[in-house]
Amino acid sequence: MPAPHSPRWPRLSAALLQMLLLVVGLVLALPVLALAMAWWQLDAESIDLLRHLADTVLPRYIATSLLLCLLVALGAGLIGMATACAVTLYDFPGRRFFEWALLLPLAAPAYVVAFAYTDFLQFSGPMQVFLRDTFGLQGRLFPEIRNVWGAAWVFIFTLYPYVYLLARTALSERATQLMEAARLLGAPMRRRIVEVALPLARPAIAAGIALALMETLADIGVTFYFGIQTFSTGIVSAWKVMDDRYAAAQLATMLLLTVALLLWVEQRAQRRMRFAAPRGGRGGQAEAQPVRLQGAGRWLVWVVCGLPILFGFVLPVLFMLRPLIGGWDVLPWSGFLEWAYNSLWLSGLAALLASAIALGLSFMQRAQPSRIGGLVTRVVSLGYAVPGVVIVIGILLPVGWLQAAAPGSGVGFWVTATVLGIVWAYLVRFTAVALQSVQSGYARIPNSLDDSARMLGSTGPALLWRVHRPLLLRSIAAAALLVFVDVMKELPATFVLRPFGSDTLAVVAFQLARDERLGEAALPSLALVLVGLVPVILLSRTLRRT
Structure with missing residues (x-):
């Protein structure tokens, strides 16, 4: 075997890494490729079913999805824009408190918030029961929350932080300086906001809304529980109820194209979010300070910033705490440890593999840039935009083809009855999260350090292990943590692909709520919220340092 410092070692290791990258890229891209291939596998029965869907439920899927997206876009855009302007301008x-507290709804999955509101506001819930008993009222006092308007309410107050975060970042770069210049030119506050602040934040607002809409279209927890017919629920119904994988694949392709359009809008808006720093360094920032509010203005901004936190985090958590306090003995404590264990080890395994893949891809593109490596990296980085239900269909389609071609191969068993299928789905979906964190860590390591290490004999894997790894420990840990939390909260792929007897906290919370056992669903739901607080706290600390 040649010595690690010999000329052949780098070439050999680079070739092996290139092959490994190609295999990884194909495996992670296979679900999307399978959906495209499904159009060439259509038979007469599937075509008739597609025509039947187009004549019956497909218009409803499109109309409901469009209405839901329109409501979420308007609500999340207005709230995110208003709160970002409030804390920036x-x-x-209390400004420091609101800066990080407005991120708290990110910790609560949308389906958990939906369970909490339904449990508290339904006909037999504590609110309506209290009002009927206290004031002698009869019948339903509040409208039914389980409809498209209730789903929009849930999505708006759980997803507005995407708009808030990006708009706040854009405004903090130049808004105070340019608004101060506009003030010196005699422009009133209203004109400064409309003509200076909002144009600066427009690309960020568009990017945040696109992210919120991608999450809305990918959801099945809220839409299934509220009985809403959207593309996501239609895909699952076509697969589970109609037992037609090709119809499900066609619906999944339509959803994927819609998400791809939103992703293009988000990336185009992100490219426009670049502003030149003011001359004079920090001194220019010190001269332009946010406007200090007095009197009624303080109350108004407290309401603007406080209501989203109240509706998106505080009230849902309080609603879930009520069953824990009032019915401690009936909570499913016996199964909680098993569900938590399944969630922890699946999340840990996915986080470890995703971080390793992200590290390998990032290192290869740094050490040996190539078109293949760049293509694989781009394919992997798009995985987070693919809805979980689309990934599930994309995985099960080729499994069905292989099973039909080789009935005794046992491919279906290994994918659906073991952790292989669900971990595969996790990697397709969340490796992009780890890749972004590792790449940001690599951006802080100068290339001159690699040249010095090579002169001292560290090349190939030795360069990665001895030089890069110690400098990337924090980025790798952040990547693993983000993937861990995302997998803990993931519902669509876990619900369909989990092995028998491997229920997770997310799946159990959804099943208990679907069976109207909302009090018991509070325990796993609160556990998911507590886990979700970890990245929110880290993100808040990062923003404060920035």
């Missing part, structure tokens, strides 16, 4: 008591 104004100075008021």
